[in-house]
Amino acid sequence: MDGVPGGWVVVRLAPVRWDVVVSAAEVVALTAGCDAVAVDIPLAVPVSGWRPCDGLAAARLGRARSSIFPAPPLPVLQAASHAEAVAVARRLTGKGISIQTWNIRRQILDWLSVDLPPTVVEASPELAFRGLLPGDFASKKTARGVGRRLAALGTWVSPSVFAELPAGARLDDCLDALACAWTAERVAAGEVEMLGGELGADGRVMRIAAPVVGGG
Numbered sequence: 001m002d003g004v005p006g007g008w009v010v011v012r013l014a015p016v017r018w019d020v021v022v023s024a025a026e027v028v029a030l031t032a033g034c035d036a037v038a039v040d041i042p043l044a045v046p047v048s049g050w051r052p053c054d055g056l057a058a059a060r061l062g063r064a065r066s067s068i069f070p071a072p073p074l075p076v077l078q079a080a081s082h083a084e085a086v087a088v089a090r091r092l093t094g095k096g097i098s099i100q101t102w103n104i105r106r107q108i109l110d111w112l113s114v115d116l117p118p119t120v121v122e123a124s125p126e127l128a129f130r131g132l133l134p135g136d137f138a139s140k141k142t143a144r145g146v147g148r149r150l151a152a153l154g155t156w157v158s159p160s161v162f163a164e165l166p167a168g169a170r171l172d173d174c175l176d177a178l179a180c181a182w183t184a185e186r187v188a189a190g191e192v193e194m195l196g197g198e199l200g201a202d203g204r205v206m207r208i209a210a211p212v213v214g215g216g
Helices: 024-030 050-068 080-092 099-103 107-114 124-132 143-154 171-189
Strands: 002-004 007-012 019-020 037-039 121-123 192-199 204-212
Touching: 002 019, 002 124, 002 171, 007 037, 007 171, 019 024, 037 171, 050 124, 050 192, 050 204, 080 107, 099 107, 121 171, 121 204, 124 143, 124 171, 124 204, 171 192
Parallel strands: 037 121
Antiparallel strands: 002 007, 007 019, 192 204
16 A cells, blocks of 8 residues: 555455555555555654664665655654754754655554554565566656556556556555555565564564565
């Protein structure tokens, strides 16, 4: 699944079903029968400092490392404004946070508020795309970037999966959700490496599922 304005787009496989829901709790309920669920959002955040798993994921992406938004400490997410969040982040980490990270704080807090089943893991669509089709990817906001992502997913799913994309979700969000679904399939098959593993706020484990190179 991937975030969309006001909620989440969810794709389930075998058979393919698309849904758009408004809360993390709805995603958990909707995917209760799935073997694995991959989520493109931080599922655990630090008390202070930065998450090692974000650095490890960024290192794997190389020149595309900017697609990884480091998850800030919990007190940063609880700030009342972006300016306050920047001040808190500088005190706890030595750096501020971007407006892009601030703009997804409600989505992060949404997931931090639910009880996570063991089947739910955090994933990066960009790691998934490169696992499907190694090489460089242009921005997903460009025609070239969309085309390469479609080509990557085409090595795994039938084009029919795009026949009934849901209203309320942009194409790039749907492509990211499908990339996460591929990662979930790899999780169920035991073909991922969990980057990180340290404990964060509320005792949650901070980690990102990354496809094993050559894992299928």
